[in-house]
Amino acid sequence: MASAAELRALTRLHVREMAARLRAGHFTARELAEAHLALAHAQDRALNAWASFDDERALAAAEAADLRLAGAHAAASAGEKVAPAGLPPLLGIPVALKDLVVTRGRPSTAGSRILEGFVGPYDAHIAERLDEAGAVVLGKTNMDEFAMGSSTEHSAWGPTSNPWDLDRVPGGSSGGSAAAVAAFHAPVAIGTDTGGSIRQPASLTGTVGLRPTYGRVSRYGIVAFASSLDQVGPFGRDVRDAAALLQAVAGHDERDATSAPLPVPDYPAELPDPDDEAAALLRGVRLGLPREYFVKGMEPGVEAAVRSAVRALESAGAEIVDVSLPHTDYGLATYYIIAPAEASANLARYDGIRYGHAVRDGDVLANYLATRGSGFGAEAKRRIMLGTYALSAGYYDAYYVKALKVRTLIKGDFDRAFAGADGQPPVDALVAPTSPTVAFPLGARLADPVAMYLSDACTLPVNVAGLCGLSVPCGLSEGLPVGLQFIGRAFDEGRLFRLGRAYEAITATADWRRLEPTDLPKLDDPATPTPAERTARLVRR
Amino acid sequence: MTSAAATPMSARYETVIGIEIHVQLKTASKMFCRCPTDIEGAPPNSRTCPICLGLPGTLPVANRRAVELVLETGMALEAEIVPVTRWDRKNYFYPDLPKGYQISQYELPLTRNGRLAFETSEGPVTVGIRRAHLEEDTARLVHAADPGGRRVSLVDFNRSGMPLMEIVTEPDLRTPEQARRYAEELRLLLRAIGASDAEMEQGQMRVEANVSIRPVGEAAFGTRAEVKNMNSFRSVERAIAYEVERQERVLDAGEPLVQETRGWDDDRGVTYTMRIKEGSDDYRYFPEPDLPPLRADPAWLEEIRGRLPELPAARRGRYTAGLGLSPYDARVIVADAGATALFEETLAAAGGLGLAGVTPKLVANWVSGEYLRLAKQATGEEVELAESAGAAARVRPEELARLIGLVADGSLSGTSAKQVFERHFTAGEPVEAIVTDLGLTQISDRDALAAAVEDVIAANAAAVADYRAGRQQALGFLVGQVMRATRGRANAALVAELLRGGLDDGGTTG
Numbered sequence A: 001m002a003s004a005a006e007l008r009a010l011t012r013l014h015v016r017e018m019a020a021r022l023r024a025g026h027f028t029a030r031e032l033a034e035a036h037l038a039l040a041h042a043q044d045r046a047l048n049a050w051a052s053f054d055d056e057r058a059l060a061a062a063e064a065a066d067l068r069l070a071g072a073h074a075a076a077s078a079g080e081k082v083a084p085a086g087l088p089p090l091l092g093i094p095v096a097l098k099d100l101v102v103t104r105g106r107p108s109t110a111g112s113r114i115l116e117g118f119v120g121p122y123d124a125h126i127a128e129r130l131d132e133a134g135a136v137v138l139g140k141t142n143m144d145e146f147a148m149g150s151s152t153e154h155s156a157w158g159p160t161s162n163p164w165d166l167d168r169v170p171g172g173s174s175g176g177s178a179a180a181v182a183a184f185h186a187p188v189a190i191g192t193d194t195g196g197s198i199r200q201p202a203s204l205t206g207t208v209g210l211r212p213t214y215g216r217v218s219r220y221g222i223v224a225f226a227s228s229l230d231q232v233g234p235f236g237r238d239v240r241d242a243a244a245l246l247q248a249v250a251g252h253d254e255r256d257a258t259s260a261p262l263p264v265p266d267y268p269a270e271l272p273d274p275d276d277e278a279a280a281l282l283r284g285v286r287l288g289l290p291r292e293y294f295v296k297g298m299e300p301g302v303e304a305a306v307r308s309a310v311r312a313l314e315s316a317g318a319e320i321v322d323v324s325l326p327h328t329d330y331g332l333a334t335y336y337i338i339a340p341a342e343a344s345a346n347l348a349r350y351d352g353i354r355y356g357h358a359v360r361d362g363d364v365l366a367n368y369l370a371t372r373g374s375g376f377g378a379e380a381k382r383r384i385m386l387g388t389y390a391l392s393a394g395y396y397d398a399y400y401v402k403a404l405k406v407r408t409l410i411k412g413d414f415d416r417a418f419a420g421a422d423g424q425p426p427v428d429a430l431v432a433p434t435s436p437t438v439a440f441p442l443g444a445r446l447a448d449p450v451a452m453y454l455s456d457a458c459t460l461p462v463n464v465a466g467l468c469g470l471s472v473p474c475g476l477s478e479g480l481p482v483g484l485q486f487i488g489r490a491f492d493e494g495r496l497f498r499l500g501r502a503y504e505a506i507t508a509t510a511d512w513r514r515l516e517p518t519d520l521p522k523l524d525d526p527a528t529p530t531p532a533e534r535t536a537r538l539v540r541r
Numbered sequence B: 001m002t003s004a005a006a007t008p009m010s011a012r013y014e015t016v017i018g019i020e021i022h023v024q025l026k027t028a029s030k031m032f033c034r035c036p037t038d039i040e041g042a043p044p045n046s047r048t049c050p051i052c053l054g055l056p057g058t059l060p061v062a063n064r065r066a067v068e069l070v071l072e073t074g075m076a077l078e079a080e081i082v083p084v085t086r087w088d089r090k091n092y093f094y095p096d097l098p099k100g101y102q103i104s105q106y107e108l109p110l111t112r113n114g115r116l117a118f119e120t121s122e123g124p125v126t127v128g129i130r131r132a133h134l135e136e137d138t139a140r141l142v143h144a145a146d147p148g149g150r151r152v153s154l155v156d157f158n159r160s161g162m163p164l165m166e167i168v169t170e171p172d173l174r175t176p177e178q179a180r181r182y183a184e185e186l187r188l189l190l191r192a193i194g195a196s197d198a199e200m201e202q203g204q205m206r207v208e209a210n211v212s213i214r215p216v217g218e219a220a221f222g223t224r225a226e227v228k229n230m231n232s233f234r235s236v237e238r239a240i241a242y243e244v245e246r247q248e249r250v251l252d253a254g255e256p257l258v259q260e261t262r263g264w265d266d267d268r269g270v271t272y273t274m275r276i277k278e279g280s281d282d283y284r285y286f287p288e289p290d291l292p293p294l295r296a297d298p299a300w301l302e303e304i305r306g307r308l309p310e311l312p313a314a315r316r317g318r319y320t321a322g323l324g325l326s327p328y329d330a331r332v333i334v335a336d337a338g339a340t341a342l343f344e345e346t347l348a349a350a351g352g353l354g355l356a357g358v359t360p361k362l363v364a365n366w367v368s369g370e371y372l373r374l375a376k377q378a379t380g381e382e383v384e385l386a387e388s389a390g391a392a393a394r395v396r397p398e399e400l401a402r403l404i405g406l407v408a409d410g411s412l413s414g415t416s417a418k419q420v421f422e423r424h425f426t427a428g429e430p431v432e433a434i435v436t437d438l439g440l441t442q443i444s445d446r447d448a449l450a451a452a453v454e455d456v457i458a459a460n461a462a463a464v465a466d467y468r469a470g471r472q473q474a475l476g477f478l479v480g481q482v483m484r485a486t487r488g489r490a491n492a493a494l495v496a497e498l499l500r501g502g503l504d505d506g507g508t509t510g
């Protein structure tokens, strides 16, 4: 049995390292799960990254993985040919799920009081896929209520802190998954990205996050926020880890009519381990730099880090061309009509009649008002009202129909950039900042919804256009992580991973790569304030 | 001079009726999930899954068969098939609607601009079909008392997500009878296609009528009432007739009509206010993002078109113009699936048995007459559209063909044949066995009948005198007496001939 320090060292490994050592018998899947759970429990007060833990099932899954590994070992020692490919890549690997992935017999609250007590009677498609892959689900991570937010502060279960600075937000809405991966509670985690909810927290926590193309991953079993924008995607501490997780969950599912019946490439196989091979992937690549993404209000430190990353890509052989996506400015307005409109319908089912939070207060209408009035938080209510208004008779054409038209224009901008137009050569992908700012202090944008919405100005056009986007760490500004975003054509996730991997390779020796989240020691301090207490103190100030 | 009140209502007002019909489609599984559709009589909430319960995270997948049935119906209604249609969410809160919205079709229904022709007592009528679209049904609310005696509302989600087709007419109908005949004709068509059993009593076909009246000559529509809860064709006609009268009374009294939903109370024979509409409902329809638009592939449409069976109107046309049936027989037979099957199969059997005398007209007489009479008796069905499929199973077409053949060639009298048929209908024995058993073979032998004829002439002096005085009816009476004497087995035509001969001779000998 390994010492506590040795166990904790296991949590620093990458997925491929864990997999190799599990197969070599250096440690068991159970030890790996215990190491992660111990760390996550110990830091839960300080970070509040988790909505619920599932130790019991995690350990059972880990033991099942150990049995499979033992079987393979026995076969090998008996002289049988063991096909390592026969063991799934995620066998025994700990994974965190965002708290909107429905799993059988376990709670899923989507960060909302209205789903308090809801226990799923079925498994989401991705939960089934992870089960088949032998992954060990540790529990569910905190999030903005119904994925509505950019800071994980709109959670009924309190805010999550950023491991880089516990007084700051981890971004959102998948902030719990991002913080858990950054703090080594899990090597990889599932998030969802409706307007930037994977890429923006990845950027703010120094992790890798991919928003896949709409239709790449089944939404069956994912509590819906905005159906035409939602996508499930991976977090990891490097590109190869994120790619391994996407590989396990991507692909067609007939239970989601919007899921694409397309083959899924072998993403990890396309990502070389040697840095020189990976760097060579940049040769002959043409990247577009959209001038509209260097927005007003962008922090100089963020802009500097992003421009420096772009120069690094150029010196490694990529061709950088300026492109214009002229309708970018309308992205935010378009998004904040379409997403709330869909949400206003998606959230109508929470009526307290069949499951979750319920308040009985008289007749049917009174029950609705009491249940929904006390079950939803302020941001969810704000968006339900926005969406209901946008869909109402007399406003529908002016808002919703207009937004759909602008959505087509925004998509057209990307199509032209990828195809080459107006004298511009076609580009393979776009490169841009992920978030205009680094992680902001807890409470800083709570009173100003529009400032909060602007956090996603560089990410949400990708959702509106149904494309894919990858955020990778590209340096620090004021000691906090900055993200670089690659935007790709529909279903071109493989190229984004290769670009991200190449960027990792060419910056492998950069000073900032050696840094870990700076507040990690405080995380282990049992007296450290909770994120909610920090928020109260900061807002009062 | 007649007073205004004595003038027939219809002379002063024109009635305008539009019909909306919801039809439960006959598919194996529900509209957007895989739950079975055998909900009739199933324990509450036993035909449900996370999808039709509207649980978080679930998504709909459209039932291809349901789409095909609506397309087939659209084709049968000569409607336009919309090449690219989509689904919309209709948003409202009610405990029977688990998602808080119903997936329906709003702007682009699967089919639109069709028509349906049907017969009425005042002649043929054609109604325009505005649209036929697909949607999902709601759950069912049951109001009950809990063990403590408090009133509670329970929800049974078995019906939630059942496939529904909504068919909406233009406001083309003008009389309650037209409305009823339209609904009946539509039901026939749906059953011919196999789209639905359309049993009104079981809620498989729900008729709502938009009824308004306007002064004759007025172009603008009057204030309409939406009438619901009619669960038979007869009640459709009665409810609309009542509603028209009610509206006329209100207008005659100088009062305004209000736009409202009214229910039909079949026992009291009145409509009553269910809900007053204040302004128009805002359902905030918008395109369903969980389902991609539906593209009708031309090859698929051709395949569906190729599947269309002979429709009721075409069949009636073939029966009258092609087979020489009376319009009455054609209508009555086509209106009943069992009768149609028996008619077709008996004709085919007669052909197979080489019974040339068994003409379509003769078969039609038997089917529309004796067969339907017995079938209605057997099912206790008193409405016009008896569903006799069950009864039809008892009658073997080749036996009916043989029976008609025996009558046609004079071996069996009409009266005996009815007796035989009734026994075949009840007990299912072969016709020949029944005829032998009852000793019913017709007597067509002159010598065998001569004695009976002489006896009757001798015993009925008054009738004989009447006949001789020129009263032809007296002959009928005498034929009847001979038939009675032979227990109906005599060949009636031969009896008449023998009687005439005997009576005319008797003038000189008697």
Ligand SMILES: [Zn+2]
Pocket: B030, B033, B034, B035, B047, B048, B049, B050, B051, B052, B053, B161
């Ligand atoms: Zn179901």
